[in-house]
Structures are given as C-alpha cells and as structure tokens.
Amino acid sequence: DTAVSQTPKYLVTQMGNDKSIKCEQNLGHDTMYWYKQDSKKFLKIMFSYNNKELIINETVPNRFSPKSPDKAHLNLHINSLELGDSAVYFCASSQSWDTVYNEQFFGPGTRLTVL
Amino acid sequence: GQQLNQSPQSMFIQEGEDVSMNCTSSSIFNTWLWYKQDPGEGPVLLIALYKAGELTSNGRLTAQFGITRKDSFLNISASIPSDVGIYFCAGHFGPGAGSYQLTFGKGTKLSVIP
Numbered sequence: 001d002t003a004v005s006q007t008p009k010y011l012v013t014q015m016g017n018d019k020s021i022k023c024e025q026n027l028g029h030d031t032m033y034w035y036k037q038d039s040k041k042f043l044k045i046m047f048s049y050n051n052k053e054l055i056i057n058e059t060v061p062n063r064f065s066p067k068s069p070d071k072a073h074l075n076l077h078i079n080s081l082e083l084g085d086s087a088v089y090f091c092a093s094s095q096s097w098d099t100v101y102n103e104q105f106f107g108p109g110t111r112l113t114v115l
Numbered sequence: 116g117q118q119l120n121q122s123p124q125s126m127f128i129q130e131g132e133d134v135s136m137n138c139t140s141s142s143i144f145n146t147w148l149w150y151k152q153d154p155g156e157g158p159v160l161l162i163a164l165y166k167a168g169e170l171t172s173n174g175r176l177t178a179q180f181g182i183t184r185k186d187s188f189l190n191i192s193a194s195i196p197s198d199v200g201i202y203f204c205a206g207h208f209g210p211g212a213g214s215y216q217l218t219f220g221k222g223t224k225l226s227v228i229p
Contacts, residue, residue, distance in 0.1 A: 004157075033216075041201055043158070043219040056216055090157050101165070102146060102207045104217060106157035 003027050004107040006091050012113045013081055021076045021110045023091030031055075031097040032074035033104065034066060035090040043090070049074050050097050081114045088112070121204050121220030128194055129228050136202060136223040137188035144206035147180050147187040148217065152201045161202075162189070194227050201225070 004025045013019055025032060033056075034046040048056035049068040063079045074091060091107040121138045128134055138147070146165055150158035162173050164180035164187060171178055177190045187206075191198055204220040 041152075041222050041224075043203065045216045048216060092157075101163075102217065103148060103160055103163050104205075105160065106150075108157050109155075 004091055004093055004105050006089075006107040006110050008110060009108065010111050010113075012115065014115055015081055015083060017081050018077070018079045019081060019112070020078070021089055021091075021112075023074045023076070023107055025072055025091075025093040025105070025107075027093055027105060029093040029095050029105075030071055031094045032068065032071070033092040033094075034074065034076050035092060035106075037088040037090060037109070039087070047074075047076075048097065055097055078112075081112075083114050086112055086114045119204060119206060119218055119220040121223055123223055124221070125224040125226070127226045127228060130194060130196060132194055134191040134194055134198070134225060135188060136204075136225075137186060138204035138206070138220045139186045140206055140218075141185070142206075142208070143184040144208060144218075145184070146207040147178070148205040148207070149176075149178050149187070149189050150203040150205065152203065152222075154200070158203055191225075194225075196227050196229055199225055199227050 006023050031050045033048045036044050046060050047066045051071050052068045065077045068074045088109045088111050090109050092104040094102050094104045119138050148163050149161045152158045162178040167184045169180040175192045201222040201224050203222050205217040
C-alpha cells in the first residue's frame with residue numbers, strides 16, 4: 001500500500017515539450033505539496049493545495065501549473081520545458097496545513113531530465 | 116526566505132560509531148522534523164518534535180527540540196551501513212504564524228565505512 005505515489009518515476013524529454021507528473025495519496029490528507037530538489041539536494045517548495053485550493057505558490061515560472069481534481073490528487077503540468085527544469089520533483093501530503101502536526105509524507109520522486 | 120543551517124554538510128564514519136548532526140535557525144519554530152533520504156527515494160520521516168526541550172527516540176535515533184526553539188539535533192548510535200543517506204531537518208512555524216510550509220535544511224550526507 002503506497003501512501004504517496006507519483007508517476008512517472010523517470011521522465012526524459014526534449015526542450016520545449018510539455019509534460020505532466022501525477023501524484024496520488026491514499027492517507028486521507030487534506031494538504032498536498034510539490035517540491036523541487038536540485039542537483040545539490042536542496043528541497044524547495046513550489047506549490048501547496050489544501051482541499052483542492054491553492055495555498056502556497058512560491059516564485060515559480062508560469063510554465064508550471066498545478067491542478068488538484070480532488071484532495072487525493074495533485075498533478076503538475078510543465079509547459080515549454082527548459083534545461084534548468086531538470087531536477088527531481090517530489091509530491092508530499094500532510095494531514096492539514098493549519099495544524100501543528102504538519103508532518104509531511106513524501107512520494108518516491110520523479111526524475112525529470114530535459115535534453 | 117527563511118534558512119536553516121544544518122551541519123555538518125557531510126560525514127564519513129566507521130561502522131559502530133555514534134553520529135551527531137544539528138540544525139539552527141534565526142527564527143523560532145513550533146515543530147522540528149527529521150527526515151532521511153535514501154538514494155533514488157523520497158525523504159522518509161524519522162522523528163517529529165513538538166515541544167521545546169522534548170527528547171524523542173526512534174530505535175537508535177534520538178532527536179531533541181532545543182530549549183530556545185531555534186535549534187534541534189539528531190543522534191544516531193552504533194551506526195550501521197544502512198544508515199547511509201542524506202538527513203534533513205525541517206522546521207514549521209505552526210498555525211496562525213502566517214507561514215504554512217516546512218523550511219528544510221540543506222542536508223547532512225552520511226557515509227558509513229564498514
């Protein structure tokens with residue numbers, strides 16, 4: 001039983017293409033997140049959704065658009081991919097954003113390589 | 116944005132040795148979390164701390180929430196090869212603080228020599 005799952009695990013694509021990454025959690029959590037981990041392993045928050053509503057939108061290019069069809073799913077669509085988008089993208093979820101018990105559970109990651 | 120200073124950046128230790136790493140912040144946190152990331156995997160939560168001064172163990176791991184609420188440390192006793200990975204601290208301001216996300220340290224890369 002995978003708590004937070006992401007697809008695909010690996011994504012190799014050409015510059016300029018559009019791609020999507022999907023995330024699903026079966027923990028019954030209200031809040032989901034997207035993180036980007038660069039080559040130096042630094043984890044940077046990109047977006048957060050609570051019950052399908054956007055609550056965090058860090059400084060991320062407009063080419064990145066998250067979509068949450070329901071509170072168990074948070075997808076990430078990237079338009080016009082650039083070389084600098086190459087990274088590992090992690091989805092995470094937590095019980096709720098407005099509680100002290102904000103333990104976040106991470107998916108296995110999607111390694112995106114832009115050629 | 117808020118930064119956490121995590122040290123050391125990397126460690127090479129002999130199997131069986133104890134390990135200590137810490138995180139400091141210029142701001143007060145209400146929650147400290149410690150994660151471990153294995154190669155090719157996502158971070159896995161090890162220990163969560165909610166009260167200043169709290170000392171919590173998880174097997175050979177022990178973590179403490181600093182009294183000032185600006186720091187936390189993680190100890191690993193009697194290290195084994197599977198302890199290899201990157202350890203991250205993360206702080207959370209808590210509800211009502213105007214900030215909803217976790218702030219992560221830059222990680223401590225642990226290597227264990229058999």
